Amino acid sequence: MKKTQNIKIKNLIFKNPLILASGTFSFGDKFISVVNQMGGIITKGITLQPRPGNPMPRIWETASGLLNSVGLENPGIDAFLKNILPGLAQLKTNLIVNISGNQVKDFTALAEKLSDADIDGIEINVSCPNIRETDKMLGQDPKTVFQVVSAVRRKTDKFLITKLTANFIDPLLTAQAAKDAGSDAVCLVNTLYGIALDSNTGKPMLGGIFGGLSGPAIKPFALFCVWRVASRLKIPIVGCGGICSADDVREFLHAGSSLVQIGSANLRNPYAGLEILHKLSDKNFKGGVK
Numbered sequence: 001m002k003k004t005q006n007i008k009i010k011n012l013i014f015k016n017p018l019i020l021a022s023g024t025f026s027f028g029d030k031f032i033s034v035v036n037q038m039g040g041i042i043t044k045g046i047t048l049q050p051r052p053g054n055p056m057p058r059i060w061e062t063a064s065g066l067l068n069s070v071g072l073e074n075p076g077i078d079a080f081l082k083n084i085l086p087g088l089a090q091l092k093t094n095l096i097v098n099i100s101g102n103q104v105k106d107f108t109a110l111a112e113k114l115s116d117a118d119i120d121g122i123e124i125n126v127s128c129p130n131i132r133e134t135d136k137m138l139g140q141d142p143k144t145v146f147q148v149v150s151a152v153r154r155k156t157d158k159f160l161i162t163k164l165t166a167n168f169i170d171p172l173l174t175a176q177a178a179k180d181a182g183s184d185a186v187c188l189v190n191t192l193y194g195i196a197l198d199s200n201t202g203k204p205m206l207g208g209i210f211g212g213l214s215g216p217a218i219k220p221f222a223l224f225c226v227w228r229v230a231s232r233l234k235i236p237i238v239g240c241g242g243i244c245s246a247d248d249v250r251e252f253l254h255a256g257s258s259l260v261q262i263g264s265a266n267l268r269n270p271y272a273g274l275e276i277l278h279k280l281s282d283k284n285f286k287g288g289v290k
């Protein structure tokens with residue numbers, strides 16, 4: 001395998017552009033040999049309080065994708081810091097913690113608790129489509145995105161990615177807000193709203209009724225979002241959505257991503273990231289849309 005080039009953003013060096021996406025590789029404590037060869041891992045989303053998640057079933061396979069309604073099941077920040085984070089100290093790649101909340105003050109408290117933690121960065125998730133307490137995602141309003149990211153930025157110097165949604169909002173507006181608030185990068189995109197019904201009864205297939213669509217079905221739209229923001233705004237972009245192959249990665253790099261995340265592909269094959277890495281060589285790679 002030809003060596004892929006390092007990518008430096010702010011203070012962080014990524015040994016290759018591949019990052020394991022939040023919620024699709026646990027906390028990085030499994031398949032450690034895979035994790036260590038990636039450019040980074042983003043943990044499952046953490047909230048201030050523990051969350052039991054949504055009712056089952058939580059996953060529904062669709063044409064070229066899947067719907068999930070996990071509902072951010074996680075042990076909460078205190079248990080994460082005490083019981084999980086110490087075991088991740090041996091990781092030989094960038095460890096980025098994904099945080100989520102319902103209001104600005106949740107993010108302030110999470111950032112405060114993480115500010116001295118032994119981690120490489122924070123991904124601010126303002127785009128989870130399957131939290132049932134709130135009708136609206138924080139990431140659907142540029143002003144709220146600005147408030148959330150500013151609140152986190154005030155509490156920490158750590159590398160910040162803001163994970164944006166494209167559900168009923170132009171991500172260019174929210175990417176601008178994230179940039180203005182001091183985010184070091186934006187991730188485009190989180191899952192898209194979706195629902196699946198039993199064709200006979202009309203009953204929802206997911207316990208949480210609706211969920212987030214991911215996988216190859218969303219790739220062209222995710223790629224469009226990256227291209228749209230990259231061609232209008234100067235901020236490092238982490239592309240995400242349906243990436244399953246080295247060619248998919250190259251497409252996202254051409255569209256303007258500096259890094260990419262591999263999500264649902266890990267659920268089918270935990271070695272997907274490694275297999276993509278082996279096929280990827282940036283020796284002759286010249287980014288940009290021709």
Ligand SMILES: Cc1cc2nc3c(=O)[nH]c(=O)nc-3n(C[C@H](O)[C@H](O)[C@H](O)COP(=O)(O)O)c2cc1C
Nearest residue numbers: 021022023045068125190214215241242243263264
């Ligand atoms: C089962 C599952 C759980 C997820 N959990 C999270 C999460 O906790 N936080 C988050 O920001 N994104 C979460 N995501 C979204 C992924 O990180 C990724 O943004 C999305 O799936 C699109 O990428 P993909 O098409 O490659 O899967 C989850 C996705 C799936 C499929």
